[in-house]
Amino acid sequence: MDLFLQLLANGLVIGTFYALSALGLTLVFGLMRVVNFAHGELYVVGGLLGWALTDLVGLNFFLTLAVVIFCLAVSGYLIDRLLIARVRGQGEEPTILLTIGLSIFLTNTAQLVVGTTPEKVVSPFASKPLFLGSVVITQSRLVLVAISAALIVAVHLLIQRTTLGRSMRATFQDSMAAQLSGIRTAHVYGFTFALGAALAGAAGMLLGSIYVAQANIGNVVSLKAFVVVILGGMGSFAGAIVGGLILGISEAFWGGYMSSGYVDAIGFGLVIAMLLVRPYGLFGKHVERA
Amino acid sequence: MIFERNCLLGILAAALLAPLLFQNQYALHIGVLIMFSVMLATSFNLIVGYVGEFPLGHTAFLGVGAYTAALFSTRLAMPFEFATLVAPLVAALFGFVIGAITLRLRGPFFVIVTLCFAEVLRLIANNWIDLTNGPMGISGIRKPAWAIAGDALHQKLGYYYVGLLLAALSLFVSYRFVYSNIGRAAIAVRENRFVAQSIGISPFYLGLVTFVLAAAIAGLAGGFYANYVSFVGPEVFGFSFMVSMIIMVLAGGKGTLVGPVVGAVLVVLLEEYLRDFKELRFSIFGLIVMAVVLFLPRGIMGFIGRRHETRAQGATTHA
Numbered sequence: 001m002d003l004f005l006q007l008l009a010n011g012l013v014i015g016t017f018y019a020l021s022a023l024g025l026t027l028v029f030g031l032m033r034v035v036n037f038a039h040g041e042l043y044v045v046g047g048l049l050g051w052a053l054t055d056l057v058g059l060n061f062f063l064t065l066a067v068v069i070f071c072l073a074v075s076g077y078l079i080d081r082l083l084i085a086r087v088r089g090q091g092e093e094p095t096i097l098l099t100i101g102l103s104i105f106l107t108n109t110a111q112l113v114v115g116t117t118p119e120k121v122v123s124p125f126a127s128k129p130l131f132l133g134s135v136v137i138t139q140s141r142l143v144l145v146a147i148s149a150a151l152i153v154a155v156h157l158l159i160q161r162t163t164l165g166r167s168m169r170a171t172f173q174d175s176m177a178a179q180l181s182g183i184r185t186a187h188v189y190g191f192t193f194a195l196g197a198a199l200a201g202a203a204g205m206l207l208g209s210i211y212v213a214q215a216n217i218g219n220v221v222s223l224k225a226f227v228v229v230i231l232g233g234m235g236s237f238a239g240a241i242v243g244g245l246i247l248g249i250s251e252a253f254w255g256g257y258m259s260s261g262y263v264d265a266i267g268f269g270l271v272i273a274m275l276l277v278r279p280y281g282l283f284g285k286h287v288e289r290a
Numbered sequence: 291m292i293f294e295r296n297c298l299l300g301i302l303a304a305a306l307l308a309p310l311l312f313q314n315q316y317a318l319h320i321g322v323l324i325m326f327s328v329m330l331a332t333s334f335n336l337i338v339g340y341v342g343e344f345p346l347g348h349t350a351f352l353g354v355g356a357y358t359a360a361l362f363s364t365r366l367a368m369p370f371e372f373a374t375l376v377a378p379l380v381a382a383l384f385g386f387v388i389g390a391i392t393l394r395l396r397g398p399f400f401v402i403v404t405l406c407f408a409e410v411l412r413l414i415a416n417n418w419i420d421l422t423n424g425p426m427g428i429s430g431i432r433k434p435a436w437a438i439a440g441d442a443l444h445q446k447l448g449y450y451y452v453g454l455l456l457a458a459l460s461l462f463v464s465y466r467f468v469y470s471n472i473g474r475a476a477i478a479v480r481e482n483r484f485v486a487q488s489i490g491i492s493p494f495y496l497g498l499v500t501f502v503l504a505a506a507i508a509g510l511a512g513g514f515y516a517n518y519v520s521f522v523g524p525e526v527f528g529f530s531f532m533v534s535m536i537i538m539v540l541a542g543g544k545g546t547l548v549g550p551v552v553g554a555v556l557v558v559l560l561e562e563y564l565r566d567f568k569e570l571r572f573s574i575f576g577l578i579v580m581a582v583v584l585f586l587p588r589g590i591m592g593f594i595g596r597r598h599e600t601r602a603q604g605a606t607t608h609a
Contacts, residue, residue, distance in 0.1 A: 097582075103576070223405070264413055
């Protein structure tokens with residue numbers, strides 16, 4: 001029973017982290033329908049930037065977080081306006097290729113600059129363990145779960161309650177109609193991608209303080225993020241959280257009770273199984289038009 | 291159609307004569323890699339160019355073919371000819387199962403689920419140590435008699451011509467397939483799925499047939515590769531092969547048979563040329579991919595084909 005509770009707690013924590021790392025992709029892939037294979041690389045860039053500023057420069061953790069978010073938002077906006085805008089409306093294939101090209105470029109340039117050694121973001125939170133009954137959890141993880149939850153709620157409110165959020169939803173439903181009612185859709189696309197990139201970078205830095213920031217993990221992060229988004233259903237925020245939690249908990253239990261070798265295959269197995277049963281995700285809506 | 295056939299025959303003639311000009315091991319090694327890449331690109335192009343879906347996990351079939359050839363050769367001591375025959379059959383079987391599952395999905399879902407299959411296979415190759423020897427891979431694959439006899443130059447020459455034979459065979463089968471009724475129906479589905487359905491074409495069935503054929507060709511390429519390098523590891527399922535395949539087909543021009551051949555030749559030569567830039571070469575490669583998507587969206591053959599068409603049209607209007 002103790003083992004069960006501990007595994008459940010681990011799964012919930014890791015699941016929240018998965019949800020956090022997939023949050024940017026939920027916007028970009030789920031809402032905007034850009035199959036962004038550079039998501040993991042943006043995460044890596046955020047992590048490495050966070051490491052460089054906290055460890056090498058010695059900047060404050062929260063100041064660094066702000067800098068990371070700002071830098072990635074600006075680069076995200078530029079990526080959208082300079083690259084992705086040029087192939088918009090040509091189906092998903094050119095976008096996939098463009099983002100794959102971008103991810104190859106970012107990974108290898110990052111490796112060239114900082115090498116492949118795993119680095120750690122300096123964190124102000126103690127990693128001393130807390131005992132909740134029979135369950136052990138470190139303080140820094142608990143704080144990060146809280147920050148993740150706050151970020152998820154903030155993005156949800158941004159999309160549901162603000163003017164920018166409303167124009168985003170309008171643009172992705174019908175960009176022509178949105179344009180006719182005076183929304184500058186080009187900016188909306190740019191801002192959404194900027195927000196997605198900023199969230200990816202923030203996730204990279206936050207998780208880089210617990211795990212590691214490393215130049216060549218981008219592919220794995222991208223794949224897991226896609227798994228989370230698809231498990232939850234496209235563009236649904238509740239879905240992304242549930243998808244993350246399902247992935248985290250099933251990985252924790254599989255690793256705890258079965259073999260640890262195939263842990264990484266769980267997510268892919270889940271996605272394959274779920275798309276067979278419910279092709280539009282747990283919370284997605286099914287629309288097909290001629 | 292005739293233009294395409296003549297192009298392919300011209301390339302075949304050039305490939306047959308090329309070893310007379312390049313009598314050194316390094317050039318022949320590149321030649322063998324080109325033949326392998328031509329098979330891969332042709333296989334990938336069948337799905338991207340003629341079904342119109344984007345299988346990002348196409349390395350699954352390459353890997354299955356390579357592992358099949360390796361296992362049959364090391365465990366059952368089968369000769370090269372037989373192992374290379376079994377590899378495409380097993381890959382086609384995998385193609386049938388995976389295709390039957392994934393072709394129900396479309397767009398981004400198809401892209402990601404095929405990728406999931408390739409990842410699962412890679413993890414199995416990494417973890418099922420009894421069968422695949424895990425990350426250490428399988429080495430000591432038996433080479434056929436003609437590849438051991440003679441000096442290194444002759445061995446390479448042998449692989450070059452066997453590769454050329456297999457690549458020509460793949461292209462011949464693809465050519466007959468694309469210009470058959472099934473191939474035309476597939477193009478109809480690619481151009482407009484709903485119109486095609488309304489005249490009685492079943493997109494799922496067509497997709498599956500093409501998928502199985504493409505898987506078999508990728509498996510053949512995998513079997514040939516396994517025997518040539520005499521080693522197979524889990525990285526045959528990896529993303530780097532996938533990236534080369536994508537670039538070859540897109541740079542060459544998808545939906546044409548000549549395009550992927552041209553793309554394969556260019557990409558292999560470019561990769562060799564970029565070796566001089568050491569670590570920087572992958573970054574440059576990424577930039578080239580982005581440039582191709584932005585500035586040459588229909589690939590080199592798409593560009594040439596369009597000029598050819600307009601000139602042909604111009605000639606008829608003048609006459």
